[in-house]
Amino acid sequence: MKPNSAIAPKVYLVGAGPGAADLLTLRAARLLARADIVFHDALVHADVLAMAPQARLVLVGKRSGRLSTAQRFINRQLVDAAGRYRCVVRLKGGDPMLFGRAQEEIGALREAGIAVEIVPGISAGFGASAEVGQSLTRRGLSRSVIFLTPAVGTGEARHEWAQAARHADTVVLYMAGRQAQDIADGLIGAGLLPQRPAVLIENATLPGQRIIPTTLAGLPLAARQLADGPALILIGDVYAELIGLAAATTPRSAAA
Amino acid sequence: MKPNSAIAPKVYLVGAGPGAADLLTLRAARLLARADIVFHDALVHADVLAMAPQARLVLVGKRSGRLSTAQRFINRQLVDAAGRYRCVVRLKGGDPMLFGRAQEEIGALREAGIAVEIVPGISAGFGASAEVGQSLTRRGLSRSVIFLTPAVGTGEARHEWAQAARHADTVVLYMAGRQAQDIADGLIGAGLLPQRPAVLIENATLPGQRIIPTTLAGLPLAARQLADGPALILIGDVYAELIGLAAATTPRSAAA
Numbered sequence: 001m002k003p004n005s006a007i008a009p010k011v012y013l014v015g016a017g018p019g020a021a022d023l024l025t026l027r028a029a030r031l032l033a034r035a036d037i038v039f040h041d042a043l044v045h046a047d048v049l050a051m052a053p054q055a056r057l058v059l060v061g062k063r064s065g066r067l068s069t070a071q072r073f074i075n076r077q078l079v080d081a082a083g084r085y086r087c088v089v090r091l092k093g094g095d096p097m098l099f100g101r102a103q104e105e106i107g108a109l110r111e112a113g114i115a116v117e118i119v120p121g122i123s124a125g126f127g128a129s130a131e132v133g134q135s136l137t138r139r140g141l142s143r144s145v146i147f148l149t150p151a152v153g154t155g156e157a158r159h160e161w162a163q164a165a166r167h168a169d170t171v172v173l174y175m176a177g178r179q180a181q182d183i184a185d186g187l188i189g190a191g192l193l194p195q196r197p198a199v200l201i202e203n204a205t206l207p208g209q210r211i212i213p214t215t216l217a218g219l220p221l222a223a224r225q226l227a228d229g230p231a232l233i234l235i236g237d238v239y240a241e242l243i244g245l246a247a248a249t250t251p252r253s254a255a256a
Numbered sequence: 257m258k259p260n261s262a263i264a265p266k267v268y269l270v271g272a273g274p275g276a277a278d279l280l281t282l283r284a285a286r287l288l289a290r291a292d293i294v295f296h297d298a299l300v301h302a303d304v305l306a307m308a309p310q311a312r313l314v315l316v317g318k319r320s321g322r323l324s325t326a327q328r329f330i331n332r333q334l335v336d337a338a339g340r341y342r343c344v345v346r347l348k349g350g351d352p353m354l355f356g357r358a359q360e361e362i363g364a365l366r367e368a369g370i371a372v373e374i375v376p377g378i379s380a381g382f383g384a385s386a387e388v389g390q391s392l393t394r395r396g397l398s399r400s401v402i403f404l405t406p407a408v409g410t411g412e413a414r415h416e417w418a419q420a421a422r423h424a425d426t427v428v429l430y431m432a433g434r435q436a437q438d439i440a441d442g443l444i445g446a447g448l449l450p451q452r453p454a455v456l457i458e459n460a461t462l463p464g465q466r467i468i469p470t471t472l473a474g475l476p477l478a479a480r481q482l483a484d485g486p487a488l489i490l491i492g493d494v495y496a497e498l499i500g501l502a503a504a505t506t507p508r509s510a511a512a
Contacts, residue, residue, distance in 0.1 A: 017281070018376070025378065026285055027278040095378075097385040098401065103394045103494070118386035120279065122351075122376045129353040130374035138359045144404035144420045145354065151399065164400045167420040238359070
């Protein structure tokens, strides 16, 4: 805890990657090695935290359903720390700019006159794709990939979510393990074929990793095999061969 | 060049990240340090290649419009190298599983009985987002992000491409710098508003980086400022404040 009087206050917003510690970037690893304090999410693995041996570690946030009051408290903690520590790191699972609520923290810091430097990380969808061994895009089969979180059971938002997923060639759903039934219902309701190939992946890149190839209609049953780890759902023709189909036999929807 | 008789042949398909060498993963850096041969794309920066001091460096592929015969030649080179070198790395810009034509190489290697291990990388869209300083997603504003390459002037594919982009909250277009006019025309034709916020970014994370905030309609003019580096286009409400607008004043389309 060193006073920070001579240098301009700054917070590093750093991606912790998909799970495995050696999937951090070199830049992230160097920052952690010299960090004085690290604010981290619950999902950041202990091996990653061990890369910041000098730092005070502060667990913030919740695994799901973080309240806005809690977010304001995190913002306040970051602003305070920037005035007191030389190297302040806010460590977020995956990439900080995708589903990380980064903008709220960036906004609060900038408003307080604190510089923010962002260090990207490998987002879970890329860690999962490397493990599954199927490219997200493929010539003649997929030229677009959508990353989204499902909005289930909320009227208009639900409709928009499913329409967005319907129009992309490959779909990557984050925070999706517990909503498999709603996701399958929503996408089939939006016109995707029930037999469209899908992959459920839990704890991607970590020792407890589980990869379950299935179909859109098979997702709810497959999801019962999951434990309590973070899970992604991948959907698209590029996964056809994982379930023994030729890609050409699986049109996206009845209309396609 | 060491004979590879005792161990099973394997090729590492490694993401080189968005540009800056310290945005490689630790795993990628360790592989490069012990690589005997590295097959790399033209876009991989010299500082990254310098991380493989022992390796024979082989430039493969073209910056755009790679022919399938060229791809078959690359596949053949990889298969041959796997039988002759201990540590063979295929290094691709960004993440190997997004717009990298990885599946053709993976398929050829597996067919030849060669194991493939994939090491993810920071895709350009994430490197660019960190530099632009705006999260791809934001509570209440964007819960979906689509990554795509434009298919311009090709009838049906053009239509599908624009429809996919129209339904996502945030759009990230790769290999887009030279097609700014077609992209703007295609998306406005698909119903996006001409004043929708957009950002053009060239050489993201590298010294020659250039960030140009504009609008969908302003993209063609903005693109004239680009040099010859790789460029991305980001489109969405999350970029409104970069051009002095409040996000709420920019509906996605006239229908929204």
